[in-house]
Amino acid sequence: MNQTIETILSHRSIRKFTEQAIPQEVLATLIDCARAASSSSNIQCVSVIRITDAKKRELLSEYAGGQGYVASAAEFLVFCADFNRHQQIKPDSRLGFMEQTLIGAVDSALMAQNCLLAAESLGLGGVYIGGLRNNPDKVCELLNLPENVFPMFGMCLGYPDQDPALKPRLPADLILHTDNYQPLDAEKLAEYDATMREYYDIRTGGKLDQSWSDQIKAILSKEARPFIQGSLNKQGFAKK
Amino acid sequence: MNQTIETILSHRSIRKFTEQAIPQEVLATLIDCARAASSSSNIQCVSVIRITDAKKRELLSEYAGGQGYVASAAEFLVFCADFNRHQQIKPDSRLGFMEQTLIGAVDSALMAQNCLLAAESLGLGGVYIGGLRNNPDKVCELLNLPENVFPMFGMCLGYPDQDPALKPRLPADLILHTDNYQPLDAEKLAEYDATMREYYDIRTGGKLDQSWSDQIKAILSKEARPFIQGSLNKQGFAKK
Numbered sequence: 001m002n003q004t005i006e007t008i009l010s011h012r013s014i015r016k017f018t019e020q021a022i023p024q025e026v027l028a029t030l031i032d033c034a035r036a037a038s039s040s041s042n043i044q045c046v047s048v049i050r051i052t053d054a055k056k057r058e059l060l061s062e063y064a065g066g067q068g069y070v071a072s073a074a075e076f077l078v079f080c081a082d083f084n085r086h087q088q089i090k091p092d093s094r095l096g097f098m099e100q101t102l103i104g105a106v107d108s109a110l111m112a113q114n115c116l117l118a119a120e121s122l123g124l125g126g127v128y129i130g131g132l133r134n135n136p137d138k139v140c141e142l143l144n145l146p147e148n149v150f151p152m153f154g155m156c157l158g159y160p161d162q163d164p165a166l167k168p169r170l171p172a173d174l175i176l177h178t179d180n181y182q183p184l185d186a187e188k189l190a191e192y193d194a195t196m197r198e199y200y201d202i203r204t205g206g207k208l209d210q211s212w213s214d215q216i217k218a219i220l221s222k223e224a225r226p227f228i229q230g231s232l233n234k235q236g237f238a239k240k
Numbered sequence: 241m242n243q244t245i246e247t248i249l250s251h252r253s254i255r256k257f258t259e260q261a262i263p264q265e266v267l268a269t270l271i272d273c274a275r276a277a278s279s280s281s282n283i284q285c286v287s288v289i290r291i292t293d294a295k296k297r298e299l300l301s302e303y304a305g306g307q308g309y310v311a312s313a314a315e316f317l318v319f320c321a322d323f324n325r326h327q328q329i330k331p332d333s334r335l336g337f338m339e340q341t342l343i344g345a346v347d348s349a350l351m352a353q354n355c356l357l358a359a360e361s362l363g364l365g366g367v368y369i370g371g372l373r374n375n376p377d378k379v380c381e382l383l384n385l386p387e388n389v390f391p392m393f394g395m396c397l398g399y400p401d402q403d404p405a406l407k408p409r410l411p412a413d414l415i416l417h418t419d420n421y422q423p424l425d426a427e428k429l430a431e432y433d434a435t436m437r438e439y440y441d442i443r444t445g446g447k448l449d450q451s452w453s454d455q456i457k458a459i460l461s462k463e464a465r466p467f468i469q470g471s472l473n474k475q476g477f478a479k480k
Contacts, residue, residue: 113277
C-alpha cells in the first residue's frame with residue numbers, strides 16, 4: 001500500500017463542496033496530470049473547457065438534469081473529444097470514423113482520471129457528470145464547440161463538504177476473467193446484491209430497498225439517450 | 241507534490257520488460273484499484289480478461305499488429321465493455337445504443353487508468369494496446385466474447401527493462417480552454433512542434449525528423465480503422 005493506491009481505493013464521488021476556491025497553482029497541477037496520460041498514437045485529441053462563467057454554470061447544471069453541484073463546485077471542467085485542433089493543422093483530415101469516437105472517449109477518460117486522482121490525492125473531491133450527455137447539442141452551442149469536438153462528460157471539483165461511505169463494487173472474480181469470457185456466477189451476484197441492498201439501506205436510513213440487479217433492471221428497461229448517435233453525427237463523429 | 245502526482249507525472253509507456261513475474265497479490269491489488277473507479281450510474285459495464293495462455297498471447301500480439309511485448313509482458317489484460325453481464329440479469333435489456341458504447345469506452349478507460357497508475361506506483365510499467373482494435377473480430381473469437389462484449393484495448397504490465405524519456409505533451413494552454421472553445425494558437429503549436437522534433441531527434445539518434453504536426457498529418461491522411469463500426473455492430477454495440 002502506498003499513497004497512490006490509498007488514494008485510488010478511497011474514491012467516493014463528492015457532490016457537496018465547501019465554498020473554498022481551488023488555488024490556481026493546484027488547478028495547473030491537475031491539468032498537468034491530465035496531460036501526462038497515455039494518448040493513442042500520441043494523437044492528443046482532448047480539450048478541457050474550464051467553466052468560470054456563472055451563467056454558463058447554471059445552464060450546464062440544468063442541461064445535466066438539475067445537478068446543482070455543477071453550478072456550485074469550485075471548478076467545473078468539460079472534457080471533450082477534439083479533432084478540430086487536428087483539422088486546423090490538416091484541413092483535409094479524414095475524420096468521422098467510429099474509431100476516432102472510441103479514441104476520443106478513451107483518451108478523455110484517461111486524462112480525466114489522472115486529473116481526478118491528483119485532486120483526490122490533495123484532499124479535493126469530485127464527480128463525473130455524464131449528465132451533460134442529456135443535452136449534448138445545447139452544451140455544444142453554449143461552449144461554442146465547433147465541428148469535430150464533442151463533450152464527453154464534465155467533472156466537478158472542490159473541497160469536500162461531505163464524507164460518504166465507499167460504494168461496494170462488483171467483486172473481483174466477477175470482473176476478472178481468465179483467457180475466456182466467463183458467464184456470470186449467480187451465487188456471487190446474489191452476495192453482491194445483498195451487499196448493495198445493505199449499503200442503500202444504511203445510506204438512505206431504510207428508505208431504499210434495492211439490489212444492484214434491481215438497479216440494472218431499471219436502467220436497462222429504458223432507452224439509453226437515443227439521441228446521442230444524432231448529436232455525435234452533428235458534430236462530425238461516428239459517421240462511419 | 242505527493243507520491244500520486246509524482247507517479248502520474250512520471251508516466252512513460254513501457255514496452256520492454258524483465259522476465260520477473262507480477263506476484264498474485266500485486267495483481268489482485270491492481271484489479272481492486274480498477275474496481276474502485278467511478279462508473280456511470282454504477283452500471284459497472286466492464287470486464288477484464290487476463291491472458292495467461294501463451295498461444296493466445298502470441299495470437300493477440302499478431303492481431304495487434306506484431307507488438308511482441310503483448311506476448312512477452314508479465315501480464316496482459318484486455319479491457320472490455322461488457323453489457324452481457326447485464327443481459328444475463330435482464331434478458332430483455334434495451335441494448336445497442338451508442339450511449340452505451342460511450343459508457344463502455346469511458347468506464348473501461350477509468351478502470352484501466354487506475355490499474356496502470358497503481359502498477360506504476362509500485363515500480364511496474366505498462367502500455368495500452370489500442371492495436372487490438374486492428375482485429376476486433378478475431379479478438380472476440382479468440383476470447384469467446386459473447387454478444388454485448390467488445391474489447392476496447394489491452395494493457396501490458398511488467399517490471400520495466402527500459403527507461404525511456406518523458407514524451408512532451410501539448411502545452412496546457414492548448415489543452416485548456418475557458419468558457420468557450422478557443423482556436424489553435426499557431427505560435428504555441430510551432431513551439432510544441434519544435435519540442436517534439438527535438439525529442440524524436442534525440443530518441444532516434446538523429447534518424448527521425450518529425451514534428452507533432454507532421455505526425456498528425458500522416459495519421460489523418462489515412463482512414464481510421466474503418467471496420468470498427470461493423471465490428472461494434474456485430475457485437476451488438478453502436479447500432480442506434
